[in-house]
Amino acid sequence: MALSATPKTIHIENVNKAFPDASGTNVHYVLRDVNLVVQEGEFFVLLGPSGCGKSTLLNMIAGFISKTEGRLALGDEEINKPGSDRAMVFQSADASLFPWLTVRENVEFGLRMKKVPKAERNRISDEFIRLVGLTGHEDKFPKALSGGMKQRVQLARVLANDPAILLMDEPFGALDAMTRRTMQKELIRIWQQTNKTVVFVTHDIQEALLLGERIGIMSIGPNSRISEVYDVPLPYPRDMADARFLELLQAIESHFEE
Numbered sequence: 001m002a003l004s005a006t007p008k009t010i011h012i013e014n015v016n017k018a019f020p021d022a023s024g025t026n027v028h029y030v031l032r033d034v035n036l037v038v039q040e041g042e043f044f045v046l047l048g049p050s051g052c053g054k055s056t057l058l059n060m061i062a063g064f065i066s067k068t069e070g071r072l073a074l075g076d077e078e079i080n081k082p083g084s085d086r087a088m089v090f091q092s093a094d095a096s097l098f099p100w101l102t103v104r105e106n107v108e109f110g111l112r113m114k115k116v117p118k119a120e121r122n123r124i125s126d127e128f129i130r131l132v133g134l135t136g137h138e139d140k141f142p143k144a145l146s147g148g149m150k151q152r153v154q155l156a157r158v159l160a161n162d163p164a165i166l167l168m169d170e171p172f173g174a175l176d177a178m179t180r181r182t183m184q185k186e187l188i189r190i191w192q193q194t195n196k197t198v199v200f201v202t203h204d205i206q207e208a209l210l211l212g213e214r215i216g217i218m219s220i221g222p223n224s225r226i227s228e229v230y231d232v233p234l235p236y237p238r239d240m241a242d243a244r245f246l247e248l249l250q251a252i253e254s255h256f257e258e
């Protein structure tokens with residue numbers, strides 16, 4: 001991976017995030033002194049225990065919520081609002097898909113908003129429906145799809161809008177174990193074919209090791225930060241029985257032992 005900064009390199013420098021406490025009179029710092037650079041095209045995993053602030057950090061990169069202090073930028077551009085260069089993939093496909101639209105209509109939704117002509121919309125939706133393995137299901141409604149298929153639709157819809165950066169918030173967290181494994185493999189294939197930057201949030205160490213080129217370990221909150229970044233120099237698809245995989249698993253597990 002080239003380490004030169006590009007207009008889509010994500011820069012997070014000394015970023016803090018505080019929320020008001022329940023009384024509303026004080027603030028508590030969820031994130032404190034977070035530093036990270038994610039290169040264009042990289043698959044980066046943010047791994048941490050529940051409540052440490054992973055989603056908060058992802059939402060700040062998305063521009064959905066503001067930082068309290070620090071610098072957050074894409075290349076030279078400060079991040080202070082959402083942009084078409086970033087797209088979020090959520091855990092709940094049900095919450096993100098329109099139940100009254102078919103698979104194709106869901107995938108084409110953003111393109112329709114941008115007034116892309118119908119023939120071009122169809123060409124793009126064909127391409128991404130094929131990429132996520134849903135050819136033949138174009139005219140189905142979300143209620144007729146399994147959880148894994150709905151996540152594929154969500155992914156196809158996001159990819160159809162061609163963002164440079166995919167922000168994925170535990171996207172497979174609600175799937176059964178077998179579907180989850182399939183989706184992990186599929187995501188790697190799709191990432192390799194599209195060259196997107198992926199920032200993927202999980203609290204599952206194995207998932208982090210199956211997916212990430214690098215894994216950022218977030219410390220337990222409050223005042224959570226990225227306490228260590230691991231390189232995972234293993235080829236895809238990753239083999240969970242590989243001695244180097246197990247070595248990294250143990251090393252990362254040690255961060256979360258009491």
Ligand SMILES: Nc1ncnc2c1ncn2[C@@H]1O[C@H](COP(=O)(O)OP(=O)(O)OP(=O)(O)O)[C@@H](O)[C@H]1O
Pocket residue numbers: 019020030048049050051052053054055056057203221
């Ligand atoms: N709008 C908000 N107002 C006040 N506190 C908030 C707000 N959003 C998040 N928090 C708090 O920030 C902390 C981090 O939440 P966040 O959802 O980012 O964690 P997470 O690591 O993604 O957790 P999980 O893995 O359980 O989804 C939590 O203590 C949460 O209660």
